[in-house]
Amino acid sequence: MARITLAGESLIAQKQSAEQVLNVSRFIYANVPGLDPAMEVDRAAGKPPAAQIVYTHEIPAENVGFVNPNQVVYSSMLGSNIGDFDWNWLGLETEEGVLFAVAYVPLQQKRRNIPPLQIGNNTTRNILVEYDGAQALTAINIDASTWQHDFTVRLGGIDERERLSNRDVYGRACFFGTGLQVEKVGASYQVKPGLAYVEGVRVSVPAAQAVPGVALPTTVWLDVVLEQQQNNVVARWSLVCAAAKADYQDALGVQHYCIALADLAVSDITDRRPIEAIEGPLVKHFATVKAVNEVKDRVEDLEDGTTAAGKAKILETARSLKFTGAVTGQGVFNGSVDVTFNVQLSDFDWSKITTGKPTTLAGYGIIDAIKAGSYGLAGPIAPRADAAIDNFDLPGGFHVDYDGAAFPRYSCVLNMPYTAVGYGAQIAIPQATGAVRVFARSARGANLWNDSVELYHTGNLDPSVIVPPGTVILFAGPTPPAGTLRMNGAAVSRTVYAKLFQAIGTRYGAGDGSTTFNLPEARGEFPRFLDDGRNVDPGRVLGSFQASQNLSHTHTASADSAGAHVHTVTGTAQSAGAHSHKIWQGRAKENTSTEGNGGDNAFFDGDSSTAGAHTHVVNGTAAAAGTHSHTITVAANGGNEARPRNVAYLACIAY
Numbered sequence: 001m002a003r004i005t006l007a008g009e010s011l012i013a014q015k016q017s018a019e020q021v022l023n024v025s026r027f028i029y030a031n032v033p034g035l036d037p038a039m040e041v042d043r044a045a046g047k048p049p050a051a052q053i054v055y056t057h058e059i060p061a062e063n064v065g066f067v068n069p070n071q072v073v074y075s076s077m078l079g080s081n082i083g084d085f086d087w088n089w090l091g092l093e094t095e096e097g098v099l100f101a102v103a104y105v106p107l108q109q110k111r112r113n114i115p116p117l118q119i120g121n122n123t124t125r126n127i128l129v130e131y132d133g134a135q136a137l138t139a140i141n142i143d144a145s146t147w148q149h150d151f152t153v154r155l156g157g158i159d160e161r162e163r164l165s166n167r168d169v170y171g172r173a174c175f176f177g178t179g180l181q182v183e184k185v186g187a188s189y190q191v192k193p194g195l196a197y198v199e200g201v202r203v204s205v206p207a208a209q210a211v212p213g214v215a216l217p218t219t220v221w222l223d224v225v226l227e228q229q230q231n232n233v234v235a236r237w238s239l240v241c242a243a244a245k246a247d248y249q250d251a252l253g254v255q256h257y258c259i260a261l262a263d264l265a266v267s268d269i270t271d272r273r274p275i276e277a278i279e280g281p282l283v284k285h286f287a288t289v290k291a292v293n294e295v296k297d298r299v300e301d302l303e304d305g306t307t308a309a310g311k312a313k314i315l316e317t318a319r320s321l322k323f324t325g326a327v328t329g330q331g332v333f334n335g336s337v338d339v340t341f342n343v344q345l346s347d348f349d350w351s352k353i354t355t356g357k358p359t360t361l362a363g364y365g366i367i368d369a370i371k372a373g374s375y376g377l378a379g380p381i382a383p384r385a386d387a388a389i390d391n392f393d394l395p396g397g398f399h400v401d402y403d404g405a406a407f408p409r410y411s412c413v414l415n416m417p418y419t420a421v422g423y424g425a426q427i428a429i430p431q432a433t434g435a436v437r438v439f440a441r442s443a444r445g446a447n448l449w450n451d452s453v454e455l456y457h458t459g460n461l462d463p464s465v466i467v468p469p470g471t472v473i474l475f476a477g478p479t480p481p482a483g484t485l486r487m488n489g490a491a492v493s494r495t496v497y498a499k500l501f502q503a504i505g506t507r508y509g510a511g512d513g514s515t516t517f518n519l520p521e522a523r524g525e526f527p528r529f530l531d532d533g534r535n536v537d538p539g540r541v542l543g544s545f546q547a548s549q550n551l552s553h554t555h556t557a558s559a560d561s562a563g564a565h566v567h568t569v570t571g572t573a574q575s576a577g578a579h580s581h582k583i584w585q586g587r588a589k590e591n592t593s594t595e596g597n598g599g600d601n602a603f604f605d606g607d608s609s610t611a612g613a614h615t616h617v618v619n620g621t622a623a624a625a626g627t628h629s630h631t632i633t634v635a636a637n638g639g640n641e642a643r644p645r646n647v648a649y650l651a652c653i654a655y
Contacts, residue, residue: 002090002103002127003041011098012131021139023095024064027076027125029055029110030089037088037104047091047099054085055110065144066135068228068252073128073144079513080120083112092127101129115541159226159233166200173198173259175273180205182220182262182269189214189264191239196273198224199247199257201235213241219272220261221245225254375399382412389413392422392447401428407439407452422446435459467654470503472520472527474649484652489521500655507543522651526643550642557634 004012015022030048047053055078063075074092087108092101113120131137175181179194180203189211196203201224211220218241227236245258263270321339322330331339361369376382376398385399389406394415401411407428417424423443430437436459441452463483467473473484480486485497491511494501501517509518520543528546531537540546 001041002092002101002129003043004101004129004131005043005045005099007046007098008092008094008100011094011096011100012137015137016133022137024059024074024092024100024138025095026059026093027057027074027127028053028089028091028093028099029057029085029087030091031085031087031107032089035088035104037106039104041102041104043102045102047093048089052089054087055082062142064138064140065142066138066140067128067144069135070132071128071130072134072138072140073126075124075126078110078123080111080113080122081510081513083110083120085110090125090127092129101127103127163200163226166197166202168200170197170200171274173274175275176278177275180222180261181271181273182211182264184269189220189269191220191261196222198222198259201226201257203235203237205237209239211239211241214264215241217263217265219243219245219263221258222261223256223258225250225256227254385413389415389426390449392417392424392443406441406449408433408437411439418443420446426452428452463654468503469497469499469655471654472522473652473654475652476649478650480650480652484654485519487520487522487651487653489518489523491516491518497655500653504543519653526646548642555634557632559630559632 012022014020028047030053032048032052057076057078059074059076063077064072065075066072087110088105090103090105091099094100108123109121110123111118111120173196175196176194178192180196181192181194182189183192190208191205191211193205193207195205203222203224214220221240221242223238223240223245225236226233239261240258241264245260247255247257249255260272262272319333320330321333333339358364360371361367370377372379374383374397375395382398382400384402385394386402386404388394389399389401389404394417396415396417399413399415401407401409401413403409406426407413408430410431411428412431413426413428415424415426423446425442426440428439430439436457438455438457439452440455441450444450467483472487473481475481475484485492485500489509491509492500494511494515494517504517504520506517508520511517528537530542531540537546
């Protein structure tokens with residue numbers, strides 16, 4: 001249980017004297033080693049060392065509220081996105097940094113949600129503080145019942161049902177005996193101890209209570225209210241003197257019930273309490289009253305002849321039985337013997353029958369008519385069929401299948417025979433159910449029934465069963481069909497679309513973190529089914545995004561053409577060494593001119609012997625071109641993204 005610290009009490013006094021608002025700003029979570037949660041809170045101690053403080057939570061303005069004028073509550077709500085830490089010390093700190101209240105608890109764990117490795121938890125902690133004028137000093141105007149996560153509404157409903165049940169028994173007001181009776185003691189007035197019920201609220205006064213503010217003449221009123229105190233609702237009452245006082249609601253909207261106890265004058269007291277002489281358990285009181293009333297009823301039965309003894313009393317006097325009209329005669333009846341009358345009417349003298357005429361067709365000799373009520377026609381109830389409901393010769397009309405095997409118990413059945421024997425159809429509607437259910441069956445062959453089927457209608461057709469929330473739908477139109485939303489990543493309400501939020505959570509975005517969540521974003525994307533252990537696309541998480549990628553492949557490439565060109569080569573033929581070629585020595589031809597001494601020289605022409613066809617090896621080196629490169633061109637193919645052939649549809653998600 002949280003306790004206000006001494007520093008907190010001092011701050012309350014300071015704020016009240018200075019007429020300043022007290023603002024509690026944050027929760028402090030700490031892990032204090034060796035802290036005993038059963039130990040009394042040390043109100044004089046300060047905050048734990050910084051090394052022991054594991055988390056600080058600023059309190060939103062909407063997470064504070066008042067319970068009553070003297071009680072205010074602060075709430076810390078930590079979502080699954082916060083953690084990890086352990087804590088056993090919880091404190092409230094004001095905006096001035098004053099430790100205001102402290103609670104010791106067993107060691108708690110706060111874990112952050114890390115899918116798929118760790119499931120996080122949510123932690124909600126409330127600290128209620130109580131002191132005089134708490135609501136006014138803190139200026140808190142939010143009723144805690146509008147946001148506190150507890151059973152206030154449900155328990156309030158239980159309290160109200162109990163009050164109304166008591167009112168059904170005790171009425172507007174019921175005072176037991178002398179309980180709360182006003183009496184004069186000396187010069188003062190007081191109410192006696194006792195028990196009463198006012199508008200169903202139980203008022204117990206264990207001891208005599210003085211009536212305050214008496215100024216004669218006046219009326220003493222009992223003001224009763226069911227008031228919330230801490231975690232309970234109790235009856236509180238007060239005595240008020242006023243000429244008139246009606247029921248009312250106080251400033252907090254709580255209902256008060258006022259009942260007059262007595263009118264006080266100078267000389268007398270007029271008791272105005274509705275009194276019942278109840279001095280013990282109600283069961284005994286009711287039993288006594290019932291016994292007295294039963295005796296009274298028995299006496300009245302004897303007097304008016306309701307009982308056998310009463311009838312015998314009436315028959316003490318002999319009476320005459322007489323006929324009038326078309327039939328005459330009389331007899332004396334005193335209860336000792338039977339009286340017999342012989343009555344004769346002339347044939348077909350219907351006009352003389354003034355009473356007792358037939359009211360049915362059978363009374364007139366018509367026996368082939370259907371009686372009203374037969375087979376449920378024009379009657380208050382239908383005949384019960386049970387096992388006979390399966391008979392194909394069952395008459396057409398309305399029947400009741402109370403305990404048969406064909407339809408649910410307590411069903412109204414419409415049987416419709418076909419023109420051929422052994423065929424027909426039936427419609428059944430069960431009774432005593434919380435909703436309308438309709439069943440039907442027909443013949444599948446002569447004297448053979450199909451199994452009954454339940455018909456769906458607007459009252460029992462749940463679209464979420466057919467298309468569960470979270471189902472992805474591809475729609476060929478421009479507007480999402482009913483029950484679906486566009487998969488555009490928008491943030492939507494967690495309460496309006498609660499079923500969808502339950503299905504996908506914050507997997508695609510947490511929205512504002514408290515009231516909204518994000519839808520999946522599918523616009524312009526291709527879906528890929530979750531690998532789910534197949535290892536074709538390993539490591540993928542449900543709902544995760546995967547960037548574009550091409551499968552590894554090759555392309556045909558060619559270098560740019562350089563056109564016709566030559567390369568310069570310099571070199572030396574390979575040496576063959578010293579060698580000769582054979583020349584034929586015979587004279588082949590000769591020309592001689594003699595002009596005397598000093599004539600022209602003679603010339604000889606000759607052919608060398610052939611060496612045959614042969615080659616000479618030449619080694620050469622091309623002129624160096626230096627470091628250089630050639631441009632390679634790869635033919636382009638495709639557009640600005642990788643994609644297969646496709647058709648665009650509107651991506652929707654069912655909610």
